[in-house]
Amino acid sequence: MNPNNHEMHHTHHDEHSHMHEMNHQQMTGMEHSMHMGNFKQKFWLSFVLAIPIIVLSPMMGLELPFQFSFPGSEWVVLILATILFFYGGQPFLSGAKMELKQKNPAMMTLISLGITVSYLYSVYSFVATHFFHQHVMDFFWELASLIVIMLLGHWIEMNAVSNASNALQKLAExxxxxxxxxxxxxxxxxxxxxxxxxxxxxxxxxxxxxxxxxxxxxxxxxxxxxxxxxxxxxxxxxxxxxxxxxxxxxxxxxxxxxxxxxxxxxxxKVMEMVRKAQAEKSHLEALSDKVAKWLFYVALTVGLIAFIIWLSFTDLPTALERMVTVFIIACPHALGLAIPLVVARATSIAAKSGLLLKNRNALENAHDIEMIFLDKTGTLTQGTFAVTGVEVMDTTYSSETMLKYIGALEASANHPIATGIMNYLKEKQITPYTAQDEQNISGVGLSGSIEGKTVKIINQKELQRIGQTIDTHLLQPYQEQGNTISFLIIDDQLIGFIALGDTIKPEAQQFIAQLQQRGIEPVMLTGDNEEAAKNVAHYLNMTTYYANLLPDDKERIVSDWTKKDKRLMMVGDGINDAPSLARATIGVAIGAGTDVAIDSADVVLTNSNPEDILHFLNLAQATRKKMIQNLWWGAGYNILAIPLAAGVLAPFGFLLSPAVGAILMSLSTIVVALNAMTLTLKKGL
Missing domain, CATH: 2.70.150.10 (Calcium-transporting ATPase, cytoplasmic transduction domain A)
Structure with missing residues (x-):
């Protein structure tokens, strides 16, 4: 017995049992937090906890018309706010921990800064007011509204986009x-x-x-x-x-x-390639995360500078309040909803257009795509090897009779052409004749005796050798699509031919032309031989193609172009496409393909129509435009409010009160929500 058997058994078992763990390691901050508890449940429970806080505590020192209090109500607020902070805030705190561990503060860190500061400062305010009789403003209202709005944003987004990728699990299955x-x-x-x-x-x-x-x-x-x-x-x-x-x-x-x-x-090996590619692709940063990172550093810097300056002119409580106000005002209420609302709207538009968005960043990353790599089989072609045409030259025979002769010879043959022909006969319900003395003529075809006649099925090379001529116009459409053509000879007379191949999708030619019009270079990838690939590329007017490829070749080609800083899309449908789908800037799977390809991709074309890629590109363009508008509305409020809250205009007698800051914040959130709803997809290609 092999001495390594035990070890091999172990590795094989590991591979199956650690699938889930491998998936888990790939999740970045936000994705990780999404898997920590049910967001829907978290949102509703947090919403119920937040209602009494919003009713019982003032909004940044401003008493709202519907608010009231009663003896001991501040204790109720403190207890509910503590539960809300640890329960509702947990996904953000966990996400922030991961972001900071990766030295990459983004949305989660910014939210955590806001909720942590507002909670701790409010507890300090509670203690100071109740036990030391100093009046310090609390931020319980902001804590509650921020957690609820952020949970709502994440729930909307999660609802819109399915995040977990089971590609590795599917491969094992x-x-x-x-x-x-x-x-x-x-x-x-x-x-x-x-x-x-x-x-x-x-x-x-x-x-x-x-x-x-x-x-x-x-x-x-x-x-x-x-x-x-x-x-x-x-x-x-x-x-x-x-x-x-x-x-x-x-x-x-x-x-x-x-x-x-x-x-x-x-x-x-394919599994390992998918895992590596997914892990390496996770560095593509979301737009909102880039803005959040920038805001985090700005808020931190401005808050600390404000604290030092105010402390040198006034007392500690005033300086502390200014710093805390800056941190809380920097918190992205509008920003937290800006992107999820656009993503949710875009996802529902996409679903109606035959596009299933699996990765939240797909629409953001699809801008400026320079190249599209297309797997030939199943993407540009139908993906099945079948009869594409039967042509009769000798009119004394009908196509049905011709097929009976062909079927007689192919019935016992064991090769793909024979299988395709026999399936076609079965479909047409044609029963072939019976052949005697069948022989396989090496490199030429088949021969035999049928109905007292000498019958042969030969290839084009042999047809030319025996001096038979054929109208090239008749063959051209089949040759252009890289079909295999077999000729039927009965008693040395050419009767007709049957063509088999993988037919090019009718919409493929127009699709390629439109990509070229947009300045996107289409590149064909195929495992097929050079000749078949050249014919299809020529027919579709594509200048670049790679033939004779293995899966790791595809992944290597995509990887090489990615390293040259090319933004590229990969479209495919098979397991051999999974690593390159995971590696590309955007991976698009054809819906009729394998589950593994679908799970490795960012977008799935549910109608298996390549033209839907053009709809996706249009939608991505419109979505990105909306996202940028919303980020300006959301961050614009922060850009304005942070310096005012810090007190840049204090020498001129103007200081942004936290209450006015809160009202401005609410307005920017409403504007962002309304703007997201106006996103539409122009279907014109």
Whole structure:
């Protein structure tokens, strides 16, 4: 037995059991806090706690018409505010802790500064008023309103955008839990995938998933690797060929020898690439976080300067009150709602337009996209290898009769073209003739005797060799799309041809042209051969393409361009696209693709129509414009109010009272909310 078996077993098990943990490590401040308790529940409970505080305590020293108090009401306010601070404020405090640990203060730190200062200063005010009979203004009202508004903003945003990515979990689920192992004495045993080691021999029956990477020892089959490599054509596999864990076996039973499990398997490598790419992409900062970081430093600096200056002219309580007022006024009520409201509005518009937004920053990061990398199979093409046309040249035969002859020869053949043709006949309900003396002519095609006639199916090279000519106009549309063409010869007479391929989506040509009009360079990525890729690129008028790619090639290409500071979008649908979707500035998954691709992406096209990408770009442009307007409205209030609260105009007899500051703050919040609601998407491309 392999001495490393125990270790390999351990790593394979680890990979499955630590999925959740790996996801967890990728979350940045705000995302992390979102997973700490149910925001909806937190908001409603905090709202209930805040109502008595708002009714019983003045707004920055200003008595509002609906407010009242009773003997001992300030004790009620203190107790409720303490519960609210620790319960409702917890996500922000946890988020701030993470931001500060990463030396990157942003929205969470700014909110925490406001709520912590207002709570601690209010407790100090309570103690000073009740036990030392000094009148110090409290900020309980601000504490309550700030926590409730911020929780509302985060709840709106969470509601709009699903954040958790299960891409790694989905990859693990592609492999079967149990496998059939063949022992040396010939008996079979069902056991858990975790108990499989390299060199073991496994039996994979028709229709089963390949449990691991391996080499075929016995049998042959056509394997569907579309989910794993994106290859639309079924791949013919025989003894000595390699198979990939997660691909689906066709109609043949095979025996494989395991070459890779756990950390060494193909899927594990893809998983690792996705994890790394997701972790590295998290540095893309949200607009609101950039503004919040800037405001945090400004508030901290201005507050401390104000404290020192006021202290040198007046007493400690006045200087302290000025500093606290600056910190609290800097707190982003409007800013906290500015972006979530726009995101929520944009997300609902997107959903109606066939776009599912999975990452809150997708719309912000989509501006100035310079390149779009498009996976060919399933994105620009339909993603299935099927009959694209049947052309008859000898009119004594109908297309149905021609198909009966073709079907007779292809019925027993074991390759993707035969599978595509037989599926087509089944669909058309055509029963083929029966063939005798079938022979496979190496590198040419098939021959046999049908209905007393000598029948051959040959490729174009052989057609030219035997001196048969054919109208090029007839072949051109199929050749342009990179189709495989097979010619039917009966008694040395050319009867017609059948074309098979992965058809280009009808809207693809217009989509590429419109990208080019916008100054965005489309680049095609494909695992297909050079010839097929060149034909499709030429047909779609694309100048740049990469062929013969493996998943890590795709991820490497995307990564290389990202390192050159190119803002790029990746569009794909298969597992092989997952690492590059996670790596790109914006990853877009085609809705008809695999769950893994969908989970690695920032945006999902639910209608699988590439033209929806243009709608997304339009929406992103409109959304970013709205966000910037809202950030100016939100931060504009702070830019004005912070120096006034600090007392820059005090020498001229003007000092911004906290109450007026609070009214201005409420107004900027209302303006921001109304502005967000006016976002619309112009459908014109």
């Amino acid at each position: 592609l492999l079967p839990d149990e496998v059939t192992k063949l022992h040396a004495d010939g008996h079979e045993e069902r056991l858990s995938l975790q108990a499989v080691y390299e060199k073991d021999i496994l039996i994979v029956r028709a229709g089963d998933k390949m449990p691991t990477d391996g080499v075929i020892l016995k049998g042959q089959s056509i394997v569907d690797e579309s989910a794993v490599t994106g290859e639309s054509k079924g791949v013919k596999k025989a003894i000595g060929d390699r198979v990939i864990g997660g691909s689906v076996n066709g109609d043949g039973t095979i025996q494989i020898q395991v070459t890779g499990t756990g950390k060494t398997g193909y899927l594990a």
